[in-house]
Amino acid sequence: MPFPARLPASLDRRFGARPTAGPALDALVTTSTPGPPLHSLVVSLTLGIVGLPNVGKSTLFNALTQNEVLAANYPFATIEPNVGVVPLPDTRLDRLAEIFSSQRTVPAVVSFVDIAGIVKGASEGAGMGNQFLANIREANAICQVIRVFDDPDVVHVEGTVDPADDIETINTELILADMQTVEKALPRLEKEARTHKDRRAALAVTQQARDILDAGRTLFSAQAEIDLAELRELSLLTAKPFLYVFNADEAVLTNETRIKELREMVAPADAVFLDAKVEAELLELDEESTRELLESIGQTEPGLYSLARAGFHTLGLQTYLTAGPKEARAWTIGRGWTAPQAAGVIHTDFERGFIKAEIVSFDDLISAGSMAEAKAAGRVRMEGKDYLMADGDVVEFRFNV
Incomplete structure (x- = not known):
């Protein structure tokens, strides 16, 4: 059901926001805030899972x-994205x-897209061809699943388990795909730049991107040299x-030296180490059995938890919290967002009519024991439109529209 143009007071209890009226307060309403436009403020984290066939993606x-999706032991078992x-x-x-x-808790969510296996020559039509490329263009980040487990019953598409070679294969195909896109775009941009001065920057950056790709480098690795925002179109x-998931067995997961080597191989990108089969088994176990199984492979928590957190870190995201009788909820925002921008994630009216935000850090609230005690201890703050949100802020917004 769509939100009404003017939000009723009942939403105060549900979303941690308080509509406020009155000419004096109306004067405080901001008309604009820096950062993403209103329509982009609902942040979702989408990771496109890519990798060679039979590395454990599915x-x-x-x-x-x-x-349950198709996870058969043969190449291209995953044809349509899941x-x-x-x-x-x-x-x-x-x-x-x-x-x-x-009454309930509502966590932030992470979206994963399982893409068909990529092989050498995919950018030229080998294997599933370019089908996988279109499926991951809308993803916010690319999650490469790299095989480091030994299993003679699961044939590696290249005949041998070599993480460095697999990473090079995937990166090369992605670079070649980008080269095709850039080469196709350049004639159009050159024509536009001749008649529209405002397109000259896009042309220059695209030419720079071509040179970076031609050198065998990913554009994200060159972000200090190039304006990636100009390439968004x-x-x-x-x-x-990029985020790397090393699908390992117990021999690797308990080998600190090997893990360090693999982590350094992909640095500064985030790396997660897990056993995909074990992660699936954990879903069937009780808490005690889960703890015992994790301890046996040198882990302190399920690898999926680490993966979700790594995804947030890779994309520069964080959460703030709201709570009331109906629900306690985590809202996803970007690091460095202001209070009005964060309010806009709940509803655009909250940003347009933003007045103040009543904020207490999660740690301060827990230490106090209640909101009333936190206020009595002077831990609750009233913040304005320039306040930069911090992860774990517990918030109640005041707004007027």
Whole structure:
């Protein structure tokens, strides 16, 4: 059901926001805020899962979503992309629910897209060809699943398990795909730049991108040298941040030296280490059995938790919290966003009519034991339109429209 033009007071309790009226307060309403436009303020994290065939992509996806998709042991088992949405683990919500007697908790979510296996020559039509490329263009980041487990029953498409070679294969195909996109766009941009001065910057950056790609580098790795924002219209794959998931067995997961080597191989990108089969098994176990299984492979928590957090970090995201009798909820925003921008994630009216934000840090609230005690201790602050949100802020917005 769509929101009404003017939000009723009942939404105050549901979304941690308070509509406020009066000419004096109306004068405080901001007419604009820096940063993303209103229509872009609902932030979703989408990771496109790519990798060579038989590296465990679909097994990982099954564990992420608890859905059964085709995970057969042969190349191209995944032909159509499978999309799943999973919650970001956040124990803070349970504590908030206790304090506010919330009926439910609503975590932030992470979206994963399982893409058909990529092979050498895919950018030229080999394997599933360019089909996989179109499926990941809308993803915010690319999650490369790299095989580091040994299993003679699962044939590696290249005949041997070599993480460095697999990463090079994937990066090369993505770079070649971007080269095709850039070469196709350049004649159009050159023509536009001759008649429209405002297109000259786009042309120059695209030419710069061609040179970077031609050198065998991903665009994101060159972000200090190039304005990636100017390339957004081309939806270039290597302009996205990369996240690496090493699908390992117990021998690797318990080998600190090997893990360090693999982490350094992809630095400064984030790296996650897990056993996709074990992650699927964990879904069937109780808490005690889960802990015992994780300890046996040298892990302290499910790898999926690490993956979700790494995805947030890769994309520069964070969450703020709201709580009331109906629900305790985590909202996804970008790091460095202002309070009005954060309010806009709940509803655009909250940003347009933003007045103030009543904020307490999660840690201060927990230390105090209740909102009333936090206020009595001077831990609750009234912040204005220039306030930069911090991860874990517990917020109640005041607005007027």
